[in-house]
Amino acid sequence: MSIPLIQQYRIGKYLLRQKLSGRKRYPLVLMLEPLFQCNLACAGCGKIDYEKDILQRRMSVADALSAVDDCGAPVVSIPGGEPLIHKELPQIVAGIVARKKFVYLCTNAILVPKHIDEYQPSPYLTFSIHLDGLQRQHDASVCQEGVFDKAVAAIRLLRERNFRVTVNCTLFAKEDPDEVAEFFDFAMTLGVEAITVSPGYHYEHAPRHDVFMGRVESKTLFREIFRRGRATGRNWLFNHSALYLDFLAGNQSYQCTPWSNPTYNVFGWQRPCYLMSDEGYAPSFRSLMEDTPWDRYGVGRDPRCDNCMAHCGFEGTAVNDLLRHPLKALRVALTGPRLTGPMAPELPFLYEEQRAERDAVVVPLSAVRREPRTREASAASID
Numbered sequence: 001m002s003i004p005l006i007q008q009y010r011i012g013k014y015l016l017r018q019k020l021s022g023r024k025r026y027p028l029v030l031m032l033e034p035l036f037q038c039n040l041a042c043a044g045c046g047k048i049d050y051e052k053d054i055l056q057r058r059m060s061v062a063d064a065l066s067a068v069d070d071c072g073a074p075v076v077s078i079p080g081g082e083p084l085i086h087k088e089l090p091q092i093v094a095g096i097v098a099r100k101k102f103v104y105l106c107t108n109a110i111l112v113p114k115h116i117d118e119y120q121p122s123p124y125l126t127f128s129i130h131l132d133g134l135q136r137q138h139d140a141s142v143c144q145e146g147v148f149d150k151a152v153a154a155i156r157l158l159r160e161r162n163f164r165v166t167v168n169c170t171l172f173a174k175e176d177p178d179e180v181a182e183f184f185d186f187a188m189t190l191g192v193e194a195i196t197v198s199p200g201y202h203y204e205h206a207p208r209h210d211v212f213m214g215r216v217e218s219k220t221l222f223r224e225i226f227r228r229g230r231a232t233g234r235n236w237l238f239n240h241s242a243l244y245l246d247f248l249a250g251n252q253s254y255q256c257t258p259w260s261n262p263t264y265n266v267f268g269w270q271r272p273c274y275l276m277s278d279e280g281y282a283p284s285f286r287s288l289m290e291d292t293p294w295d296r297y298g299v300g301r302d303p304r305c306d307n308c309m310a311h312c313g314f315e316g317t318a319v320n321d322l323l324r325h326p327l328k329a330l331r332v333a334l335t336g337p338r339l340t341g342p343m344a345p346e347l348p349f350l351y352e353e354q355r356a357e358r359d360a361v362v363v364p365l366s367a368v369r370r371e372p373r374t375r376e377a378s379a380a381s382i383d
Helices: 005-020 061-071 089-098 112-118 135-142 147-160 177-189 215-232 242-248 285-291 311-324 326-335 350-360 375-382
Strands: 029-032 075-078 102-107 125-130 164-171 195-199 263-265 268-270
Touching (some): 005 311, 029 061, 061 089, 061 263, 061 285, 089 112, 112 147, 125 147, 135 147, 147 164, 164 177, 177 215, 215 242, 242 326, 268 285, 311 326
Parallel strands (some): 029 075, 102 125, 125 164
Antiparallel strands (some): 263 268
């Protein structure tokens, strides 16, 4: 893990305060989406599948900062779309930094040279650059040649200007663990602070569906990647807790904690999480936390969640586990993820059990009340 001490201290202080107050649900990271529009159309993205008028919407500075205040999370991630398209993003970022919140500005980096002078280096601001691998892999992932070179040049420019920089990497099906390990090595040579890594989420609206991995495939891939790092003593730095990395390697049976990363975008407070956008919106942050039926979502609870292992859902779970079992977390931090032996059992698919129970219910014919029906009512039932 590579997170500055001041950030570790402030987040740790925040978590301790939540625990001491007995708060059941509390946010760790606010996902603040100021727009959906993007200058790329990546194969595994389901965020830009909106009509033109929606893609042209922009969140106001006042709404963005109000959401930051309402949520209260110590970390604010600004994804998109491509955030740097937003003309008032510098004011949004400055307002968040002034509140001493840690900002991760997620960008594909194409517009970094054009807008870099609009931002000031700060311990509270990190540019999170989207890179899904080395040149061939990344350009294929974003469906456009030349983007890898632009992203690498942007990283070097940001480092020259003394900005904090991380790399945000999403892994998809048929990844070669040797190539991923080589990419991690390359990322470290760029002087980035750390790597954020996650398996791709199976977006229903993504242009391609053959790029996503299942859970076992994801865990096997991460074991192979970590095995290569351990065998050669590579010093990869990750922007994750040790227990989340252990989860990626298949050693923890974690359920998703969607409320740890609430999302606010141009529509409002999105239910239930950053990755699922078809469940409606809450009128306020309080309503999101208190009125959302959280138990309906998660692995084994909703089919859309079954293959998800994204950090925006499971990092919060890992952090909670760390607070409950600090010695286990310390052991994993010291030794690294276990890479051999059986994987932790998968969570049961409760919706299948519920369906079986529902199908097993037999209603006696004598208990069915038959109402007289008109011809019109019978015809309507056919429709």
